[in-house]
Amino acid sequence: MARIFIVDDVEDNIKLLWYNLEDDGHEVASATSGQGCIELAPDFLPDVILLDMMMPGMSGIETLQALKAIPSVENVPVIMVSADDSDDSIIDALDIGAHDFISKPFIYPVLEARVRSAVRLKQSQEELAAANERLATLASTDSLTRCFNRRHFFELSNVEFAKAKRHTRPLSVIMLDADKFKAINDNYGHAMGDEALKRIADVCRECLRETDILARLGGEEFAICCPETTCEGATHMAERIRQTLEKAVVEYDGQSISFTLSLGVTAIEDGDSAFDQLINRADQLLYQAKTKSRNCVVSSPH
Ligand SMILES: [Mg+2]
Known part of the structure; x- marks a missing residue:
């Protein structure tokens, strides 16, 4: 029929x-x-x-x-x-x-x-x-967290970077990483670690807008590309993510844990000619957050 x-x-x-x-x-x-x-x-x-x-x-x-x-x-x-x-x-x-x-x-x-x-x-x-x-969904997604994977993140973000350059519009990047994540895996097992990663993704999604691009870059490291967003706006978002995650309790198999995030935030600058430059800068700022105190946001330019 x-x-x-x-x-x-x-x-x-x-x-x-x-x-x-x-x-x-x-x-x-x-x-x-x-x-x-x-x-x-x-x-x-x-x-x-x-x-x-x-x-x-x-x-x-x-x-x-x-x-x-x-x-x-x-x-x-x-x-x-x-x-x-x-x-x-x-x-x-x-x-x-x-x-x-x-x-x-x-x-x-x-x-x-x-x-x-x-x-x-x-x-x-x-x-x-x-x-x-x-x-296509499988090829572009991290199966555990349902975020985009690294490859797709760079595909989408490179396009947004080019658009922002062409129209002289703001664009920011947030890099974030779970603090002392290895201890979660060591003390509670990898299943608890997986729950923690899923929670990071959920908290990020809660704080993002539709146009932001969220990805798990690997391990416990995530990145967010925020089109049409100044460094100040992205820093607010990063701070909201940090605070929300800090209050969250992750439960698995009768046990519960809390943990924190370190975040680096940067925005497009006049001299930037490739999206990778923003990622490298955000990565360095994330490293500063780690060495400073953890559980904090470091951003530049302020
Ligand atoms: Mg006829």
């Missing part, structure tokens, strides 16, 4: 097909012109479009071209229905992206089989697209 959209300027042609397709359990909608198809098909969201080649006004080819320019239906397979199978426009139609064609007069079971074949193709394309999306 599929959703099938019929386009034909002769109403009797539509009726005949409609009854047959409905008898086979398909859901059918139709239009008697190319213009009607362009208007109605995006609402109906068909699995297949049966498109007459010869129509007054907008031809089958023109209609096909218009369909390929509408994002919601551009991937719907189109079967061209032609009265003349020597028609050169069949070649054009296939080149533009028609899935198949069938000549009039057609044998209904053959047409129906081609419809089923087109539906199968659409389904496997959709499954492939979903699988690709899952893979």
Whole structure:
């Protein structure tokens, strides 16, 4: 059972097909012109479009071209229905992206089989697209914390850095690291350590805006790229993260711990020509926070 959209300027042609397709359990909608198809098909969201080649006004080819320019239906397979199978426009139609064609007069079971074949193709394309999306998520995400991973963080942040440079807009980076994290793993085990990392990510997410880019760079080290944010704004955010995490209690297997974060904050400066420079600076400031007292934010420029 599929959703099938019929386009034909002769109403009797539509009726005949409609009854047959409905008898086979398909859901059918139709239009008697190319213009009607362009208007109605995006609402109906068909699995297949049966498109007459010869129509007054907008031809089958023109209609096909218009369909390929509408994002919601551009991937719907189109079967061209032609009265003349020597028609050169069949070649054009296939080149533009028609899935198949069938000549009039057609044998209904053959047409129906081609419809089923087109539906199968659409389904496997959709499954492939979903699988690709899952893979893209896996490739860009840290599975434990659901933050972006290092590679994706730099991809996104480099783009934001370029934008900020081009439009002379602020951009800041926060680097943060759990204090004495090794002791958590040593004293409570790696499962508790994992809970602590997840909590860091949750606290960061709580304090961020949608446009900020959060990543686990590795181990217990995280980074946040904050577009459109001055060093002062990012420092406030870092301080909020520090205070929220300090109050948090992480529990695992009947035991509970608290721990703290050290954070380094920096912002884009006139001389910066690469995002890496901000990361290196934030990393040095984070190191200063560690050597100073831990559980603090060090930022520059102030
Ligand atoms: Mg016609």
